[in-house]
Amino acid sequence: MRLGSSWRSFQWLALAGFSLALTLGAEAQQKLDIAPRATVAIRDARLVTVSGETIERGTLVIRDGRIAAIGASAPIPAGAQILDGKGLTVYPGMIDAGTSLGLVEIPAVAATVDQGEVGDYNPNARALVAINPHSAHVRVTRYNGITNVATMPDGGVICGQATFINLYGTSPQEMAVVPSLGLVVNFPRLNVGGGGPFAAFRQPPPANIAEAIAARNRRVEELRQVLREAADYGRAKAAAASDPKIPRPATNVVYESLLPTLRGETPVFFRADRAQDIRAVLAFAEDMGLRPIIVGGNEAWVCAAELKAKNVPVILTGVLDLPNREDDPYDVLYENAAKLHQAGVRFCISTGDNGAHVRDLPYHAGMAAAFGLDPKVALRAVTLSAAEVLGVSDRVGSLEVGKMANVVVADGDLLEPRTRVKYAFIDGRPAQLTSRHTELYEQFKERK
Template identity: 35%
Template sequence: MKKRLFKIFCGLLFSAAAIGQENIYPAAEYKGLLFIKNATVHVGNGQVLNNTTIQVNNGKIEKIGTDIAIPADDVKVFDVKGKHVYPGLILSGSQLGLVEVNSVRATIDHTEIGEINPSIRSIVAYNTDSKVINTLKSNGILLANVIPQGGLVSGSSSVVQLDAWNWEDAAYKMENGIHFHMPSLINRPNPFAAFFGITEPAGDPVKRGLEQVDKVKAFFREAQSYANEATHSVTNLKYEAVKGLFNKSQKLFVHCDIVKEMLVAVDFVKEFGMDVVIVGGSESFQMAPLLKANNIAVILSQSHSLPTMQDDDVDQPYKTAVSLQKAGVLYAINDADGQTRGRNLPFNAGTAVAYGLTKEEALQAITLNPARILGVGDKTGSIEIGKDANIVVSEGDILDMRSSIITHAFIQGRLVDLTDKHKQLYERYKHKYGK
């Protein structure tokens, strides 16, 4: 009976999540000129331009300056006097579009069976009808890197833009990286195992983790030999999927936090010559010079959290970005919290400002830096001539939750709808209670 009631509850929850927003459509392609004038432009590379006009032509930024003539004919002009203009924010790693309701299994599509699945493509499972997507746009987030989970080598991620009819429309950069979820290399027994009746695997967990690392290295050695062959008698889909790691058209994203695990990531650089990105990196502050020396970038998954180790400073997660900045490491700030679902991205960056970053450095950590890490820095991440017009307009400081009110958002020059389920419910109950 309890199981039946639980299934009914989950079904109702899923139905509630599925309704609403059906009348919110992706914006049509905009051809022609578009102007954003009287703007305080935060370029994304550290510069701030006052009283500036941005000229967009066919979705690309064409001119930026204070003396741009706006024609009197039929062009779109947005006067944003007193407001702040930013590059579209980028969520560096997310299960966006792969998970809708965490407690409803039927809405979860981020994991495949097996340990080594490099040929799995997260992009084909990306659901553009997710109700979470519009809530991100309302916070200035216009691009996201959608990553797979499960096993050791989970598959490839892709960068998507958040205003699309289907995954083909959404794809901004396909298969930009392969994801390796590092096994734990620390002996940390589950204190609640006995209470919940969980049976932990026998043996030394660190030894077991190192054996799994060796298994992954063996796979990459075979894949490298395969990639070096001129012709193949048989096509191996798993080896084909990681060819880009060896010619550096793809990056290896290694999900790990502690120093021991990150040292293994350094070994991958030294042995295979891959471009490696640490995802997580909560202890990266301890080895920032080594990461810099090996050209390893870091995506800080969640700064609003407790420290990883008991002897770390309680505010260490807030200070790590500053340590990487000072060491010259390329890093990005992310929001991987399963509850906020990415919406706190600008405020995570704002917290880093309180702990030592400048506002423009923090902005760069959620715009241009992630664009470079994800391989789209030539197209987006900053408001510069020749790049896509991925632009957000805020009434105030986008890093401050009190004044971050997004009034306009443009993706490739298209003015996108900022309606979302949260706003709809707000209006619904405001009407109900006569407010």
């Protein structure tokens, strides 16, 4: 938070070139470091709703943190601050559905990494409590039009609870939209080695395929046993609640954290890339009565028919990755999204990054569009489709009346690298579009 003598008087928090200015007292500024909600009308702009038709010239009104009106002739409330949108395009803020943003600052410095817990089974670990709202990655990401991310823990088999946040706020609680979004599981995979640029650094595979399969099956059975024990714990609690004569089981935080998932209230984010592991996840989830979401999905196109039949969505995190195998075509992952769309599989696109490169989300979608995915579907894959996969499409992901005013205004196609986001609103608050990158540019732009 920026403090000092310059903050003892009223400050105008203005977006560059933006006539919208908001006055805050010094005491309020020191406490919040975020602008208050404003009533704003973005007039004469191109409005890309995503959920419906694009309005070539219209008005969008933001009031009380929500989208209050949108249309070619939407009424502007008295006292609203007007933003001239001529030549600009309004989009819903982008969503990265599979990151660790806020949990990792500098991967090589252990003190700045809070991505996972010790041990294999930590469903009670909550990503929200570990998020650093002042991470440099937040401002860098927001600058590029991303307003929301799903942040997921890592480590072990059951990693913990993911969270869905706004990229604006001074504390994790202020940023939280859905504090506990779902359970994150690193599904035990078949370790048979393989090529790739880092093959020499991987743990060596078992001596033969039979041993590899046996090792994977043991880990899967351990996971199944933990879930069964949690289900038994839940039934014992329910029985004790209905009959005072039945002793109540001792509270177990691990099992307690699994109960919403076992009741089907929250999904399970299974990390899996290879087709054989994805198919194993589908069988496991069906057997245990879980709501699976595949995270990764590099070979999801191989088993698209099964994913479609079981209505299991995929969060693609490898669009810009190198192929998994040496003899794969160079564009196999670039085309993954297009193949899933053609097969009718629900999916969205994510960077899968731990922070620094979440800002590149639009370019992942842009690459998919360059390799067969319809550009409108590509934009949807980082907005409304991401919201639908995460179960938050009633709040974010499109420009619709009543939804949270997470809105960005850009000077071109949002998926193009040359496009610049001019203004951004998160929860109806004008967000400062500065970052460490812009600060360094201003510091050194005159240097010769």
